[in-house]
Amino acid sequence: MANDIDIASLAAELRALISRLKRRLREQGSVGDLTPSQIAALRRLDRDGPATVSNLARAEGVRPQSMGVTVAALEAAGLVAGAPDPNDGRQTLISTTPLCVEKLARGRAARQDWLARQIVNLSSEEQAQLAAAADILRRISES
Known part of the structure; x- marks a missing residue:
């Protein structure tokens, strides 16, 4: 139940996980x-x-x-x-410059590819859970 969840701990865990994911993505698409x-x-x-x-x-x-x-x-x-x-x-x-635009595009593609490879390795159920979580995170980020 929602009442059993420690909201402060969940927020702290999400913040830490998102920070770690951002670091991993940055590593994949180095400029x-x-x-x-x-x-x-x-x-x-x-x-x-x-x-x-x-x-x-x-x-x-x-x-x-x-x-x-x-x-x-x-x-x-x-x-x-x-x-x-x-x-x-x-x-x-x-x-x-065009060189910069190319490097940025390559970096984005590398990050996208890395993340897609990680998602492919999840089970169908985990992929569905991740899609639902993405929807929730989108709503949080837009509020």
Whole structure:
């Protein structure tokens, strides 16, 4: 029964399991020898589109100087490029390069493939339970 469940313990266990799953997924789709802040910046650019260093810094909660160092390293690696902002020529918009887009896509595919292989190894009953749990987790994440 729901009354017999220790909600706080369940929440703690789910948080720990989701964190561990995120780590495992990250391991599967590595984008090379990038730092977590570099990966975060690339994913933000990939998801939200071109941005100034200042806007990227604000979105990631870091100082513009720190983001400037991050962006410089990504530029040196050929993963991002700057271009004048068409709305304000004084600003530079940073965007991902085709090389970066390809690497990100390969990483996503590797994570997807790894997870699919893990799910295939489950019994039909476990797969059905996982599908039901995914629906519940979706509802929680959207609330």
